[in-house]
Amino acid sequence: MNRIVRLVVLFFAMMPAQALVRGADQTDTGKDEPAFTWGGEIRFHGGALNSDEGFGRTGGSVETRLFLDASMPAHFKFFAEVGSGNEQGADDPGLERLYVQYSAPGAKDFNVSAGWIRLPFGRWDAFTLSRPLVKDRQFFNDSQAFFQLRRTSAGVGLHDSIGPFEIDLAYVSRAPTDEFQLAQGASHDAVGRLGYRHAGFSAGVSYLQGFGDDRIDTATASVDLGNITSCGLDLELSRGAFTFGGEGVIVDIDGRTSRGYYLQGSYDLSSFARGLRLLGKYDVLHEDTDGSTQLFRRVTLGARYSLRRDLDLDLEIDQDYTNHKVRGFGGSHLILGLRYRF
Secondary structure, eight states: OHHHHHHHHHHHHHHHHHHHHHHHHHHHHOOOOOSEEEEEEEEEEESOBSSOOOTTOOSOSEEEEEEEEEEETTTEEEEEEEEOOOOSGGGSSEEEEEEEEEEOTTOSSOEEEEEEEEOOSSOSOOSSSSOOHHHHOOBTTTSSOOBOSSOEEEEEEEEEEETTEEEEEEEEESOOTTSSSOOTTOOEEEEEEEEEEETTEEEEEEEEEEESOOEEEOSSOEEETTOEEEEEEEEEEEETTEEEEEEEEEEEETTEEEEEEEEEEEEEOTTTSTTEEEEEEEEEEEEEETTEEEEEEEEEEEEEEEEETTEEEEEEEEEEEESSOOTTOOEEEEEEEEEEEO
């Protein structure tokens, strides 16, 4: 808790400093632009749960986010985000993102970021409150070393687009952001995504290559967590009131393969009730462990109602299926979510 308090204090302490820097820049240029943009969101999740949500969970009973987006001189931008949500791994309470970004003058969509950035592998989130199993799964989470695709890590990233094509590259530390520090001797990941976006359709292919030597001993063998490769395919199509998409991912950890996919869709019912949208997701994960395969499936049906521009109400029903009992997975969930943005 003390660490979170220090981060919040640091967050607000940075705001006047950024304002002074931008204010000095405005004096030179004469432009009347805001010094910074700040905001956040608060989410409340509750309802009848007959089991622990485990991996792919919603983010805990209460999630909070505060962000600061500040312009700086010479085409630089500063972004910081802290939170007190209860997600797994990289999104534990504390630092969410913290980076400096440089946008090349004259280029339409070229920038370089350095700091704690999101891993640019496929899509970051699902439509629903529950998140994709293969992206949120902490592989080897019974040890101090683990691997997770959906995370924020320290490193550098590059984004560029040419016409309908876009590319993202990153080289990041394996360490998550639950501690505001760089771990000594931690493994690293090189990540790349090539995407296509045009007229309501987007698709992309992603690849991750791990580097380093993080060996842990399991009950049957020694596993090198530095020896990781992963590839993925994502797509989304929007036509009128209907949006459909999904993602497929294969993860190879030192010869042990896991594969998963999810299909999700939404239908806009604003013609019936303004701000109402139906949601659905089918989620599958196959995980090979010690010569056996574990199968995890989650079916989600729900609805989202926008009470106002800054306030959303979510109601979802989840049902889990598995052929092998694992702590933190199984059962059914009735989840009520309230999200307020400011």
